[in-house]
Amino acid sequence: MKYSSIDTFLNKLDKELSYLSADKENYIAEVTDHLYSLVEEKKAQGLQEEEAITQSLNEFPSPKVLAKDLVNGDKNTFVKDPTEEIDFKFRYKAALIVMGLGELSLILVDRPINFYWIIVGILMLIAGNIMVLKHKRWNKDNVKQLLWVIIGIWICLPLALFLFFRRDDINPLLISYMVILTFLIVIQHFITFKTFKVKNHKI
């Protein structure tokens, strides 16, 4: 019984614990047993092996955080959840989504609207979504950030409407742009909301 992605995770954990001499093997053996038992449980529930492994690994923090916790424990709160570690990389990725939509809204200040800025906004939006959806090790901080993304998304709509109605050159093209932007905001809300629900449930 060998699972390659679990082995990769354990190898990373092994590296993180490399400075330890006595207890390292103990820690690795314990986490190995835990992960294998979790995978077996998920398989018994009817999940395919790959899915069972992915879900099991997602329920653990990154090897770096896990190593830190295994060695140091938690001196202050005793029951601190190691998955709460702030993940700045993810925050930048999530911010791209709001920045993309914000940029698409702020474009309405331009007279006439600059087509190249629209491309930039859409690229930011797509890149943000890809990076967030492909994010692998979800923790509580990541999920919390999705809530801020949802707030950010909805702030873009009144901003866009405000800038739209301030214009005195409203034409069918501009109305189409506003309709598409509203549609994008709603779609983005549903994508982020669904991701939030799935990841929040897992964590």
Place this chain on the structure above:
Amino acid sequence: MIEIYVLLSYIIIMKIIKEDPWLNQLKKGTFELTVLMILKKEDSYGYEIVKKINELPFFSISQAAIYPILKRLLEYKLINFYTQEMEGKPSRKYYSLTKEGELLLFQRLSDYKKMYDGILTLEKEL
């Protein structure tokens, strides 16, 4: 307009979170006691302890969060561990309750009951 959206966002977020910070703090404060009680019943290992805690109503703990708790209990010598070889599987680290752990468990349970009785007494006066 913007106030409506802020309010709407707040309502959505509160519905999604469904978390009561007070209840979370209460749960966290009793994890130590829960682990000791599980080990009082029988020796157990990380995965099984997490599973048992998560089967309890109101309690939930993420997979790896058990290890800092176990480590702390080991440091306080409230629990002990031994390794058992498993056939065709990785060896398993079992935790057991020490005499000190058992004494502390009864003490904490007694304190907890006193606290609970105190709250019930107040409730009856309502």
